[in-house]
Amino acid sequence: MSSPTTTRDSFHSRLGFILAAAGSAIGLGNIWGFPTQAANNGGGAFLFVYLIVTILLAVPALYAEVYIGNQAQKNPVSALMQACGHRFKKTGRNAGIIGLVGAMMMLSFYTIVAGWMLAHALSALFELFGIIDIANWLSTSSTLRNIIFTPIFIVLGAFIIHQGVHAGIERWSGRLMPVLLLMLIGLVIYILQQDGAQEGVALYLIPDFNQVLEPKLIISAMGQAFFSLSIGVGGMMVYGSYMKKGQDIGKLVLSIAALDTFIAFLAGLLIIPALFVAQHAGQEVFSEGNLIGEGQLIFQILPSLFASMGSVGLIVSFSFFTLLSIAALTSTISSTEVPVSYLVEDRNINRKHATWLVSAMVLIASMILIAFFDLLFGLVIQLLTTILQPLMSLFYFIVVGWVWQRGNQLTDIAQLQQDRKLKAFGFYLRYFCPILLIIVFINVAF
Numbered sequence: 001m002s003s004p005t006t007t008r009d010s011f012h013s014r015l016g017f018i019l020a021a022a023g024s025a026i027g028l029g030n031i032w033g034f035p036t037q038a039a040n041n042g043g044g045a046f047l048f049v050y051l052i053v054t055i056l057l058a059v060p061a062l063y064a065e066v067y068i069g070n071q072a073q074k075n076p077v078s079a080l081m082q083a084c085g086h087r088f089k090k091t092g093r094n095a096g097i098i099g100l101v102g103a104m105m106m107l108s109f110y111t112i113v114a115g116w117m118l119a120h121a122l123s124a125l126f127e128l129f130g131i132i133d134i135a136n137w138l139s140t141s142s143t144l145r146n147i148i149f150t151p152i153f154i155v156l157g158a159f160i161i162h163q164g165v166h167a168g169i170e171r172w173s174g175r176l177m178p179v180l181l182l183m184l185i186g187l188v189i190y191i192l193q194q195d196g197a198q199e200g201v202a203l204y205l206i207p208d209f210n211q212v213l214e215p216k217l218i219i220s221a222m223g224q225a226f227f228s229l230s231i232g233v234g235g236m237m238v239y240g241s242y243m244k245k246g247q248d249i250g251k252l253v254l255s256i257a258a259l260d261t262f263i264a265f266l267a268g269l270l271i272i273p274a275l276f277v278a279q280h281a282g283q284e285v286f287s288e289g290n291l292i293g294e295g296q297l298i299f300q301i302l303p304s305l306f307a308s309m310g311s312v313g314l315i316v317s318f319s320f321f322t323l324l325s326i327a328a329l330t331s332t333i334s335s336t337e338v339p340v341s342y343l344v345e346d347r348n349i350n351r352k353h354a355t356w357l358v359s360a361m362v363l364i365a366s367m368i369l370i371a372f373f374d375l376l377f378g379l380v381i382q383l384l385t386t387i388l389q390p391l392m393s394l395f396y397f398i399v400v401g402w403v404w405q406r407g408n409q410l411t412d413i414a415q416l417q418q419d420r421k422l423k424a425f426g427f428y429l430r431y432f433c434p435i436l437l438i439i440v441f442i443n444v445a446f
């Protein structure tokens with residue numbers, strides 16, 4: 001049933017993979033998720049744990065995910081099935097389907113937040129043209145705004161994805177990321193000169209070591225790290241499968257992780273001081289140590305930061321939110337590609353139909369989230385990032401770690417076993433990563 005490898009679309013270069021994978025990793029998780037979580041979890045303590053968890057667990061998990069996809073050269077459901085070998089075929093398939101559900105969960109809330117970004121970009125544009133009423137409406141959160149902008153965003157993503165891997169994904173991904181990076185750096189420099197910023201910098205950079213062992217903090221940091229590197233739903237696996245075999249995956253993974261973490265770090269260095277600048281100016285930002293408004297606050301803080309720049313601020317605001325919308329788009333694409341590749345390869349549906357079918361399902365899911373926003377929005381994010389993604393990573397560790405030893409399906413690794421460094425890494429994936437993950441889980445449960 002699955003189409004032969006020769007007809008499979010793929011990235012045309014190694015750089016194509018890097019750009020697409022970085023495009024997947026860098027998104028709302030970095031600029032909205034990370035600073036919000038850091039602000040809610042003690043700033044420096046969160047940053048500290050986040051870095052540790054990224055190095056110890058998220059990077060190896062990313063490696064395992066890309067590796068499985070690259071070896072199998074198939075969509076995540078078939079790839080996991082193959083990686084599990086004949087005996088555990090069914091388990092592999094079920095895990096693949098769970099990942100697919102995770103990708104849909106991700107899309108259901110992600111498209112809503114991305115819609116907020118689009119609305120804010122347009123708001124700046126309307127304000128620039130003096131149409132203040134509409135600008136105000138666009139920058140104020142409301143159900144109607146969600147109902148309009150979520151579908152707009154979903155359609156934009158579908159439009160790119162149905163063009164295929166090379167023409168669509170490779171060409172679009174990562175194009176504007178250097179601009180986003182420069183803009184973040186510029187904004188950080190600006191905010192650090194404002195009154196009150198120093199307090200934010202101190203909170204962000206100086207960890208309170210009494211907090212670093214708090215289970216809630218550790219699990220949030222871990223979930224955030226997995227989410228930020230797009231691990232556990234098959235998005236990176238499918239990109240790995242579009243890359244030719246025989247690449248140095250370790251190096252690729254390290255560069256993607258470094259870039260992603262650097263952008264998250266910068267976003268924190270922008271937003272946490274910005275919160276304190278706003279507080280200094282009399283705005284209420286925290287209540288009982290938590291950010292007000294479930295992560296929506298940064299959508300008030302950022303516009304007031306841009307407003308403080310005078311009329312240039314409107315252009316900055318427009319560009320910033322446009323770039324964020326694009327960053328969100330490249331992340332959405334990789335998640336959408338998970339069910340799409342499955343439908344195309346295993347269910348024989350053509351790419352166009354598969355794309356629109358998945359988009360329609362995402363639309364329904366996001367509308368349900370909008371209808372029961374208070375109940376579902378935070379819950380879906382939490383279920384995905386703190387349970388589903390880490391559990392899927394555990395599964396990847398077991399698959400790669402143990403199959404590595406036995407050397408059955410994932411053949412390249414078995415051949416490379418003579419290499420001492422790789423052998424040590426194999427040991428690390430096989431024992432250390434799963435045990436560490438299980439300890440974190442037990443720690444949270446009790």
Ligand code: PFF
Pocket residue numbers: 024025026027028029030103106227228229230231233234235236331332334335
């Ligand atoms: N890594 C993306 C972000 O930080 O915004 C989110 C993401 C994309 C998660 C793709 C999962 C995924 F498959």
